[in-house]
Amino acid sequence: MKTLSIGMFDSGVGGLTVLKEVRNLLPAEHIIYLGDTARVPYGNRSPHTVTKYALESALFLLTKGIKILVIACNTSAALSLNILKKKLPIPVLGVIDPGAKEAVTHTKKKKIGIIGTKATIRSMAYERAIRRLDPAIEVSSRPCPLFVPIVEEGLEHDEVAYLMAEKYLKEFKDSHIDVLVMGCTHYPILEDVIRKTMGDDVSIVHTGKETAKEVKKTLEREGIISETGRGHSEYFVTDSPESFEEIGSRFLGERITHIKFVKNLDYKDFLLSS
């Protein structure tokens, strides 16, 4: 069991900001990452479609031999964590609860802001997670749909990033929150812009960092943590590896190689073939 991998999936490259944190904290673990790049982005899709895609990704990773599943995508975690927890025979973690916990720890004013995709914000998953921990906290949230394409186009230092950050974050500045959760795995690439826009009095929560700590705790609790040797990461994508390699290397801060193409995620196909 210990030698099995950590499975992670995201709609595309975004989850690599989570993978990076998991790898830093757990360098002995093998990681198998799946990016569903043929169907990215999930953020504007319906709950039904996101859940279907999440189930297909989870089943694919299960056939590869994993001991824990990390939903490294806020949209999928917001909409599909419960069903995956119910259906899968291994521990399943999403990025929402660890992010919510960290936000609750840091807020003094009891005012938290959440930014994410339309589907994540509409799901109210962060609100529910935060209110479970402290019902007195005031949560405000808003989708920032242009942040993902801005990051994917490498425009995170361009004036368009600052312009959209001003527009999207204005209401949070007006409502005097003291913690802002980056509820989308793409947003850490914009952390500088978000920090400059919000000012120094607001703590920014990077859910990937918190999720990595939660993965470690879970593996320890279950007695399935690897602590010796050096783990490696393996990458699967549903569209051509080239563009994943290019954008993903920027996300990870190092060149990604050996990316494998998965023809399709229809679970009937890969259950028969594996």
Add this chain to the structure above:
Amino acid sequence: MKTLSIGMFDSGVGGLTVLKEVRNLLPAEHIIYLGDTARVPYGNRSPHTVTKYALESALFLLTKGIKILVIACNTSAALSLNILKKKLPIPVLGVIDPGAKEAVTHTKKKKIGIIGTKATIRSMAYERAIRRLDPAIEVSSRPCPLFVPIVEEGLEHDEVAYLMAEKYLKEFKDSHIDVLVMGCTHYPILEDVIRKTMGDDVSIVHTGKETAKEVKKTLEREGIISETGRGHSEYFVTDSPESFEEIGSRFLGERITHIKFVKNLDYKDFLLSS
């Protein structure tokens, strides 16, 4: 044959700018439109994946009874027109050739600019179509990946639209083209911004308008045009109808109703069920 419908597909709502023109020109025709909203956008995907999706959309429409197929998506037309022409037993038209023809007619300086998605620009489909008509024409092109999300978010009158238009179109202004082809079905929504940015000396080609004329000619030539009565439009989408209704109504300039949800486009499923 005459009473069959015109089939049109796009990755999402963009093709509605083409549908609008076809309906204006051919009000007696029935139109069946498919938006593959569960997998939109196609613009950053690989040729392999786009062609797979286009074939699935075409087969779905064939099972609905169509007499002509219009690929109302520049990315799909750029990458899949030839294979669809070969495989389908009915006339198939894309938006590229009509747009290219119109551009060639209008250029006096023999300098044409093309804007579109990454996949469309990378395919060089417009360059090839234009050079077949006049090899002496100089064609410059560039992808404008942020235009689609800007339009989908309803930001077509916002300063972010002008900022990105300035950035994307600067090189065309410097190279003194006199015709610019909007090589993506979303871009007509930005026509005002593009026109203001480029100035009055540059003609802007709306490929949907030209495609509608070509559809009419083809139906006449084949003797399968409907000229009496009033046609209606039917809409199918692969993700939830709500968001298609909201954005699509903006594209079409009137409320869209009766949108039907297609569970999935796996052709094995609908060939068995139809």
